[in-house]
Amino acid sequence: MTFDGAVVRKDFPIFETEAHGKRLVYLDSAATSQKPRQVLDRITLFYETENANVHRGVYELSEKATAAYEGARDACARFIGAASSRSLVFTRGTTEAINLVRYTWARVNVREGDEILITEMEHHSNLIPWQLLAQENGAILRHLPIDDEGKLRLDLLEEYITKDTKLVSLTLMSNVLGTINPVRLVADAAHAMGAKILVDAAQAAPHLSFDVNDLDADFLTYSAHKMCGPTGAGVLYGREELLEEMPPFHGGGDMIREVWADHATWNEIPYKFEAGTPNVAQAVGMGAAVEYLEALGMDAVREHEMELTAYAIERLDAMGATIYGPRQLDERGGVVSFNLEAVHPHDLSTIVDQEGVCIRAGHHCAQPLMRRLGVPATARASFYVYNTPEDVDALIDAVEKSKGWFA
Amino acid sequence: MSLEDLYKEVILDHYRAPRNKGRLDPHDVLLERNNPLCGDEIELFLKFEDGQLQGISFDGKGCSISLASTSMMTEKVQGLSIEQARELTESIKRMMAGEEDGDPNALGDLVSLKGVVKYPVRIKCALLGWNTLLEGLAEGATNPS
Numbered sequence: 164m165t166f167d168g169a170v171v172r173k174d175f176p177i178f179e180t181e182a183h184g185k186r187l188v189y190l191d192s193a194a195t196s197q198k199p200r201q202v203l204d205r206i207t208l209f210y211e212t213e214n215a216n217v218h219r220g221v222y223e224l225s226e227k228a229t230a231a232y233e234g235a236r237d238a239c240a241r242f243i244g245a246a247s248s249r250s251l252v253f254t255r256g257t258t259e260a261i262n263l264v265r266y267t268w269a270r271v272n273v274r275e276g277d278e279i280l281i282t283e284m285e286h287h288s289n290l291i292p293w294q295l296l297a298q299e300n301g302a303i304l305r306h307l308p309i310d311d312e313g314k315l316r317l318d319l320l321e322e323y324i325t326k327d328t329k330l331v332s333l334t335l336m337s338n339v340l341g342t343i344n345p346v347r348l349v350a351d352a353a354h355a356m357g358a359k360i361l362v363d364a365a366q367a368a369p370h371l372s373f374d375v376n377d378l379d380a381d382f383l384t385y386s387a388h389k390m391c392g393p394t395g396a397g398v399l400y401g402r403e404e405l406l407e408e409m410p411p412f413h414g415g416g417d418m419i420r421e422v423w424a425d426h427a428t429w430n431e432i433p434y435k436f437e438a439g440t441p442n443v444a445q446a447v448g449m450g451a452a453v454e455y456l457e458a459l460g461m462d463a464v465r466e467h468e469m470e471l472t473a474y475a476i477e478r479l480d481a482m483g484a485t486i487y488g489p490r491q492l493d494e495r496g497g498v499v500s501f502n503l504e505a506v507h508p509h510d511l512s513t514i515v516d517q518e519g520v521c522i523r524a525g526h527h528c529a530q531p532l533m534r535r536l537g538v539p540a541t542a543r544a545s546f547y548v549y550n551t552p553e554d555v556d557a558l559i560d561a562v563e564k565s566k567g568w569f570a
Numbered sequence: 571m572s573l574e575d576l577y578k579e580v581i582l583d584h585y586r587a588p589r590n591k592g593r594l595d596p597h598d599v600l601l602e603r604n605n606p607l608c609g610d611e612i613e614l615f616l617k618f619e620d621g622q623l624q625g626i627s628f629d630g631k632g633c634s635i636s637l638a639s640t641s642m643m644t645e646k647v648q649g650l651s652i653e654q655a656r657e658l659t660e661s662i663k664r665m666m667a668g669e670e671d672g673d674p675n676a677l678g679d680l681v682s683l684k685g686v687v688k689y690p691v692r693i694k695c696a697l698l699g700w701n702t703l704l705e706g707l708a709e710g711a712t713n714p715s
Binding site: 507508509510513514517524525526530533538539540568569 | 611631632633692
């Protein structure tokens with residue numbers, strides 16, 4: 164059973180504001196989502212009644228802060244089906260989590276001549292860390308191609324995952340094409356060759372229900388800010404045996420057990436990877452975001468977005484827009500990249516903004532993918548729990564207006 | 571702030587029918603530049619003679635603001651000395667920075683770009699061609715033909 168976006172919208176204070184005197188139509192949730200009152204209130208409550216440093220004080224307030232922080236970790240683990248919260252490291256977000264794997268696990272396990280496989284649809288955050296590693300140590304970075312519909316070329320998996328492949332790192336859902344990747348299939352192919360798999364779920368976690376065990380992921384990461392939570396919080400899931408073996412990431416307080424003048428021993432996982440005072444309030448907010456989404460039900464979220472996506476594609480199709488990504492609704496999420504022949508995405512974004520409609524224009528942090536699509540830029544509308552068919556209508560009306568300028 | 575300030579008729583006219591678009595052969599300088607933020611791309615062809623910009627053309631993909639600004643630029647700087655072209659470019663950049671700059675009539679049609687100032691994210695679009703020209707002028711000055 165799905166929900167009414169117009170009702171959900173009332174949870175989000177930002178929609179009490181206007182854009183250029185018009186009803187705010189926010190269609191850029193793939194970049195960052197808006198935040199419901201439940202999450203904002205939880206963060207305020209933390210600062211007003213529980214704030215202290217975590218894992219340090221022996222006084223009651225510090226215990227409260229620690230309980231809130233660890234409670235959020237439990238929620239984030241539960242959200243992706245992780246059996247133990249020990250396998251969940253809090254980070255600043257997905258980018259930091261991928262860099263954590265690059266500087267710890269990959270530094271030890273990926274050597275000169277070894278291969279790292281990513282895909283042609285990766286966000287820069289799942290490309291640049293591996294470019295840097297390859298430049299540093301002579302590893303080879305390969306890119307699994309996509310087809311013209313924006314789906315992975317699974318027929319080439321055998322060719323691209325070899326005995327030299329140490330890591331396959333890919334997105335569960337593309338932030339440009341909306342493509343939902345068959346990660347389990349890739350994981351099986353990777354594991355068959357002894358490689359590990361890292362799943363970038365930054366775009367998927369806010370919109371899809373999934374389970375790290377079903378995906379058979381070795382690492383998986385997602386960010387709070389795209390799923391109703393605050394900026395500055397995210398998690399890295401890692402198999403416990405991998406996390407145990409990995410060297411630490413940042414050095415500092417909280418990640419140590421015993422410290423001498425010239426050496427130290429490390430705290431247990433996941434704290435070994437959480438140096439310094441963490442973003443406690445943001446982590447607590449992330450936990451509240453998880454609870455907010457759980458209350459809506461992730462299956463209902465998916466159903467709601469499929470309806471909006473179908474409607475948007477139908478309307479954009481009817482006006483002759485070029486739409487990128489898979490056409491089958493069950494193979495894509497609520498991200499619709501498109502182009503109009505007559506209007507450049509930048510002009511489009513400026514003009515629809517005047518109508519209160521926020522869309523993204525540009526390369527969406529995926530320049531190699533743009534080259535593969537053969538376009539310098541696209542416009543992108545992305546949907547979330549607070550969007551309604553009325554928002555799609557507002558987009559289409561605004562797009563129609565933009566065509567008038569360049570006719 | 572209204573869209574009429576940004577999309578003035580002269581800008582739309584240059585967008586629909588860009589001037590000096592396409593290769594210029596022979597040329598002394600060819601520069602390829604882009605605006606990584608939005609993916610706009612430009613190729614600028616320059617031909618110098620006796621310290622003057624004798625020929626200029628451009629090619630590329632971009633939004634209306636970047637294409638129209640570049641198109642207007644090619645009309646305006648053709649035949650200018652390297653120094654004059656540089657001065658004009660600097661005054662366009664000052665206009666985009668929101669600084670008042672002497673006699674607005676001296677800029678002619680280029681004044682129509684002033685509306686871009688109210689749309690800060692679009693200033694880079696408007697300056698892509700001009701910044702590329704500045705580099706090209708520097709090359710022309712150091713390698714006179």
